[in-house]
Amino acid sequence: MSTSTPARLDGGAGLEQLTDHLWEAVLEGDEYAATELILHAVDEGLDAESVLLDVIATVQGKVGAEWAANRISVAQEHAATAINERAVAALTLHPAARTAPTRGRVTVACVDGEWHALPARLLAEVLKLRGWQVDYLGAQVPAPHLMSHLHRTRADAVALSGSIATRLPTAHAAITACQTVGVPVLVGGAAFGPDGRYAELLGADAWAPDARAAADILARGPLTRPRPDHQQVHDLPHLVDQEYTLVSRNSASLVRSVFTGLEDAFPAMRTYGDMQRERTAEDLAHIVEFLAVALYLGDEGLFARFLTWTAEVLVARGVPAQSLPPALHLLATELKDFPRASRIIEHGTQALTTGHLSTGNPA
Structure with a gap:
């Protein structure tokens, strides 16, 4: 990508054009092109706040969405974020931004x-x-x-x-x-x-x-x-029941128990390689983490939104989302004496099985 003669930027169309060009630069890992685009836009009279929020922030949002859809890798996501951070740093040094x-x-x-x-x-x-x-x-x-x-x-x-x-x-x-x-x-x-x-x-x-x-x-x-x-x-009076504290303190053992049981409950897991098994353990840890915070907040919907978002991410990566309900069943069995946790898990399982998929961030 060349920015030796950047196009003139005018109004809303200029913001859209700049956003597109910045996306191309971060996707290509071209830090110099990205910073040159940003500085040129401010030279042309574009408001610095608008560049920050309507251009850089918009591109960063797209970075997250493209990662979730598996259209860019984790490495590309990290590189793009780093370039956006450098673009912000470059803009702050511009006289118009002081x-x-x-x-x-x-x-x-x-x-x-x-x-x-x-x-x-x-x-x-x-x-x-x-x-x-x-x-x-x-x-x-x-x-x-x-x-x-x-x-x-x-x-x-x-x-x-x-x-x-x-x-x-x-x-x-x-x-x-x-x-x-x-x-x-x-x-x-x-x-x-x-x-x-x-x-x-x-x-x-x-x-x-x-x-x-x-x-x-x-x-x-x-x-x-x-x-x-x-x-x-x-x-948060619901915390009196100590469910949040107990789930948080025992999260590692919960993950181990569910991981062990999942090999029988989800036979496809037996064919997983080391990397797939590691990713499965990470996914289970995230599930327990989100269950804990749902207990802390007293919000069943948060856990359900996380699960449906996770299912979308897994499907985008070619991983069958069918592995989630068996894992949730095993987790519910481990926590059968925890009424609030049981209700939260049941609500999340229903959200998955009825196909109520989320849009955007699981939070």
Whole structure:
């Protein structure tokens, strides 16, 4: 792909054209072409925020969709993400993207265990463009480190990003910790649900569906600071039954038991090679993880959406989704004395067998 003479960009058609060209560049692994496209677009007068959110973010969304459909490999997905991150970094150095801070201070971080950092980075750069002083802490920020930072900087708000629903218990702890020291929390990302239902459940002060909406919320005025005695101890009363704790603590043994039984319940597995067996064990671990978070949130639908999404991913890779119901039956047998877990597994199995396939992210 050559960008020695990039095409002129005009309005909406220019954004679409730029998005197409950037997709071609990241798909080819051409970092130089990608950054040149982005910088040229800003030189041509395209708004930097629009480049970040309407071009780079759109391409990154396509990267995830193409991986799920098995049209690009894991390696290509990683390379494309890295190139998009480099494109963001290049844009931030452009003079047109430099804005002096005129507003308050915001800390942007990913939930501990969350390694999808690009959404948080995009938000951080948008907030900088809008005049905020931003402390971007990146991926996988442990709550104690986040607290230490807040004590030192006295931020006006924390923007917490999460893409994977299994990190929501950790997100809950981080939200509560931030509020305990009087800092309000704005959350976003696929993990919190398409309508923000988990943000409200976990007590976040605000939720935004995307970076632009998050910046708009902060622009409307400061989030109310929580009282120093703020607590959320009783927010999730269903956890009293200890099912979440027991499933989480015994996840490894549950995976081993189901994996062993699956060879008899799903005879095709006996022909699997080492790599296929390893992938099966990973899939089972994810199933148990999502069951645990569904128990934590008290939401049967989350587990069902994960299962139907997993079935779509398996089918796209030529793996029979018929292996899932036997695995779920074995898991239900292991957890027969856990009423909530049993109901969640039953609901998920019904979603699979009735063909209610998901669209998009399982969170």
